[in-house]
Amino acid sequence: MKVMLYFPPLVVASVKNPYPSLSILSSYLKDNSNHDVFVKDINVDFINNLVNISEQNGKDNNSESYLLKYARIIRNKIYIILSIIFSKRIYTLLYRRFMRLRYRPFRSKKGIMHFIREKKQQVNLLSIENHVIEGLKILFDIENGIDYKTIQTLKTNDSRYECDHYLLDFWNLKFSQIYSLLNSEIPDKIYSSLGSNYFYEIKRDEKQLFGISVAFFTQFGAAISLAKHIKKINPTAFIVIGGPVIRHVSDKFHRIMQLFSIVDCFVETEGEDILLELANRIGKNEDWHDIPGIIYRDIHDTIINNPPIQFDIRKNGLPDYTYVANHKYLLPDTLYLRTSIGCYWNKCAFCTQALNKYKHRSVETIVDDMIKMSEVYRCNFIYLSDESVPFIKITKIADLIIRKKFNILWTTYSRLETKFPIALCKRIIRSGCDLLSFGLESANQRVNDLMNKGVSISTVIENLNTFRKLRFGCAIGAIIGFPGETEQEMHHTADFLNSYIRENKGVAGYISIFSLNAKSYVYNHPQEYGISFIEKADEYFYKENYDYKSENGVPYEKMMGIANVVNMKSMSKVIFRGENVKSGRKSRR
Numbered sequence: 001m002k003v004m005l006y007f008p009p010l011v012v013a014s015v016k017n018p019y020p021s022l023s024i025l026s027s028y029l030k031d032n033s034n035h036d037v038f039v040k041d042i043n044v045d046f047i048n049n050l051v052n053i054s055e056q057n058g059k060d061n062n063s064e065s066y067l068l069k070y071a072r073i074i075r076n077k078i079y080i081i082l083s084i085i086f087s088k089r090i091y092t093l094l095y096r097r098f099m100r101l102r103y104r105p106f107r108s109k110k111g112i113m114h115f116i117r118e119k120k121q122q123v124n125l126l127s128i129e130n131h132v133i134e135g136l137k138i139l140f141d142i143e144n145g146i147d148y149k150t151i152q153t154l155k156t157n158d159s160r161y162e163c164d165h166y167l168l169d170f171w172n173l174k175f176s177q178i179y180s181l182l183n184s185e186i187p188d189k190i191y192s193s194l195g196s197n198y199f200y201e202i203k204r205d206e207k208q209l210f211g212i213s214v215a216f217f218t219q220f221g222a223a224i225s226l227a228k229h230i231k232k233i234n235p236t237a238f239i240v241i242g243g244p245v246i247r248h249v250s251d252k253f254h255r256i257m258q259l260f261s262i263v264d265c266f267v268e269t270e271g272e273d274i275l276l277e278l279a280n281r282i283g284k285n286e287d288w289h290d291i292p293g294i295i296y297r298d299i300h301d302t303i304i305n306n307p308p309i310q311f312d313i314r315k316n317g318l319p320d321y322t323y324v325a326n327h328k329y330l331l332p333d334t335l336y337l338r339t340s341i342g343c344y345w346n347k348c349a350f351c352t353q354a355l356n357k358y359k360h361r362s363v364e365t366i367v368d369d370m371i372k373m374s375e376v377y378r379c380n381f382i383y384l385s386d387e388s389v390p391f392i393k394i395t396k397i398a399d400l401i402i403r404k405k406f407n408i409l410w411t412t413y414s415r416l417e418t419k420f421p422i423a424l425c426k427r428i429i430r431s432g433c434d435l436l437s438f439g440l441e442s443a444n445q446r447v448n449d450l451m452n453k454g455v456s457i458s459t460v461i462e463n464l465n466t467f468r469k470l471r472f473g474c475a476i477g478a479i480i481g482f483p484g485e486t487e488q489e490m491h492h493t494a495d496f497l498n499s500y501i502r503e504n505k506g507v508a509g510y511i512s513i514f515s516l517n518a519k520s521y522v523y524n525h526p527q528e529y530g531i532s533f534i535e536k537a538d539e540y541f542y543k544e545n546y547d548y549k550s551e552n553g554v555p556y557e558k559m560m561g562i563a564n565v566v567n568m569k570s571m572s573k574v575i576f577r578g579e580n581v582k583s584g585r586k587s588r589r
């Protein structure tokens, strides 16, 4: 049976390196069957296409922009050189390696080369973001018909602005947008722009199974449109759309039954076993309707949601990244390895992770897979993709890497809930992890408790002081605008982050504005947070941020002002700030 796995647009950040969902599904199918598996990252091809469209247009329109393009290339090269020369990180890394911690990855030149390429690609990513916006404007002919702020939502998490086109609406999707997508006679420019031979693998009337992976809601509209495109070429194709976001919308399917005329079923839990079973049954022309975990429309026009069987994450083998060579990523040697599903804490009031049951892999299998990934795919950097790895597990991973004398750079997410002793942090750094990411959310204890983050700010301060002593990098995410949070408390968080960003060159902080998601605890218990009203938003299939009324409501622009001070500081740390970043952010103040 021919199984095609697709990752649809639009996730701009995934141009850096491949998102792990396709590699996990592909490896599971290959390890457990003889099905012919084909993987394609349409997202990255579409982004590169937008960059070409934007550059091409710049060239054709006037000779001045042609010259400017080369001036920009030279300027970017100067940025890269300067950012390497003046980057404290490289001195810190050399200091660790030679003076103090015998930092393993820098025993080989590949560690240093990776660092230099990473700097270069950070500059490239900023330029790609701008090209994507320019390319979208040209492709969809919206140069003058769109509010500047609306299209900027592609670069920020600001979900207040809306747009008619489903792809540009980004954080929202209305039923009307899906209907017009389903009923349109005009081919979607996303797919037609990729060229007439792009989908050469889809064969009319051949028995084919298509799995479309939707990791972020920004891909949902494009996934539906992709399903329509596939069915047009091969009306007999079987199409399944799956991914974590499906849980957020599965209770709305009964309001848009037409979806099931192009999508055979949806999957809202881990898809490995389900996809395998679908391929087995469809390959043998057997009935598939009783497969656990699928959502479909039956002959009586009723939505059937078969109860799922929990997937055992220990059955996952080495991710299959062989398809990476067919695409153009910025850092193809930087790969993800999934180590768990869900979150072990799972109690934050604003979060929707509670929808997933926590499952995780052992330290031994994680490190074994890291070693194999480095050998098979020659990768230099591994992201352990996890909502948050407990600190004690991170130290065990680090210890095993050191014991096995494995030379790799790696990073992951953790929580600041426990004290991080200096000796353990040194071992983590020695193993090749020079940066950890955390969600602090609020530096104000009252607000942090209100969010149910389960973190003591005094422990956070102790840990950050340890990081400063060791020059250990950390990226801290925060949220302001939580219902009931005062302006003074928001400033508290911003000042806290600012002081650490100033003191420790390795610390970067990013503040986002709270958004009320329909599946969160806050949404379901508004009275506990002083929320007196939440909009119904019936016309939306999905809405990232519900409007609401609460006590102490601080104007959005004011919150953006508080957040931007921190975000700009961190941004300038990541790379010398390019004009593109400055102008984009300035206009939002």
Ligand code: SF4
Binding pocket: 343, 344, 345, 346, 347, 348, 351, 352, 353, 354, 387, 388, 415, 439
């Ligand atoms: S915000 Fe992070 S720590 Fe909190 S429940 Fe969600 S995933 Fe877990």
